[in-house]
Amino acid sequence: MTVSWGLIGASTIARQFMIGAIRAQPDGEIAAVMSSSPERATAYARENRIPAAVATLDELLGSDIDAVYISTTNELHLEQALAAIEAGKHVLCEKPLALTSADARKMVAAARAAGVVLGTNHHLRNAGSHRAMREAIAAGRIGRPIAARVFHSVYLPENLQGWRVTRPDAGGGVVLDITVHDADTLRFVLGDDPVEISAFTQSAGMAAGGLEDGAMCLWRFRSGVIAQSHEGFTTKFAGTGFEVHGSEGSLIARDVMTQKPVGSVLLRTAQGEEELSFDREDLYPRSLRQFHAAIRGEGQPSATGEDGVWSLTAAEAALQSAKSGKAVAIDPKLGRAA
Known part of the structure; x- marks a missing residue:
């Protein structure tokens, strides 16, 4: 068919x-x-x-x-x-x-x-790099996950700026554009759900109309893992990365927060360092x-659609936290920040 x-x-x-x-x-x-x-x-x-x-x-x-x-x-x-x-x-x-x-x-x-x-x-769930990280964690190769860091601040090309940085009514801003991805990627790789978030947002010169073009978030997960993420539209030279640190090892990935099947994943343990191999299939096919x-x-x-509800609920909580200056609980059962 x-x-x-x-x-x-x-x-x-x-x-x-x-x-x-x-x-x-x-x-x-x-x-x-x-x-x-x-x-x-x-x-x-x-x-x-x-x-x-x-x-x-x-x-x-x-x-x-x-x-x-x-x-x-x-x-x-x-x-x-x-x-x-x-x-x-x-x-x-x-x-x-x-x-x-x-x-x-x-x-x-x-x-x-x-x-x-x-x-x-x-x-990003379809990236071989993130799938390799998820499998390594599930196999216990870093022991018990303790903390994670996501670097996903980039420079938004001029041809993509438009409504993303000028129209609040269209759902613009870096949180609804990138923080949602980081929420989903953290959930996918860790096999865990976020329960609380604290966020700061900024307008560093690209966004207008009250929108944010940068965000830093602190996440707490159901298992006790804590994570930090940096999302931005304004950093031309930052590079991207994703780290997960556990009781017995660390996963250190570079250049993996991208639409292209690139980057590297390093596993570091008491036995030394190992470059993990992963497939380089295009994410979209x-x-x-x-x-x-x-x-x-x-x-x-x-x-799934449910995954989309989770990531949007987390992004809503981030925006609510940034506005209130307080940590906000993430409650997907209610479909909103609690």
Whole structure:
């Protein structure tokens, strides 16, 4: 069976990563792209060899497609996802799933009721580096995990700045853009859930309209692990990394908080240092392969809708902490910061 996709949003991320990932699947094809600008949709379809360009959601969802990939601005995700679910389409949605975790939970409930697959595009779960770290921790190679550090402050390219740094109404800001990824990556690698967060945010010159372009967060996890993360749009020379320190060893990863299958993972123990090998498969085709399997009833997407609720709940708590100056409990049962 071929899975026919419709793209909701004529976006840069779809062009750079998702179109190729869908076409890399033996059972994947892209049938149409939708943009609120008919001219943009037509040009995008022509440039990317997509058969149809449409300007309304109704037209896209009324066509013979099986799934949609949503990469519009964040405030549009909820309405578009719910409409796609109601039309019986499977949904792979960019993070954050919505502007609030309560709305994200509506999406999860609607997908479950409709019997369609809902996935969150947390791409980092598909990185061989992070999977190697998760497996090493699960195998006890660093003993009992104690602490973690995530370095995920980058420089946002000018072509991607736009609404991310100027529009609070569209869900801009570094927390909804990057902290959600770090929340999900920490959960995935540690196999643990965050229960509390303290955060500071800053506006270091790129963001406007009251938005933040930098954040530092302190996390406490269910097991007792504590973690710190640094997210930013304004650091041109920082480099990225991820460390997990345990009672019997440390995992030190560099250049792994990225959309590309690069970087290194070092295991350091009493026996010395060992460079861990891991697969270098492109993150997005792996994600699509798992999503297509989920459509066939074989397992789940690499990041489910529930995972998207978790990461958004954590991001909400970070913003609440930064505003209040207090630590905030993360309670996913309520779908909001407690």
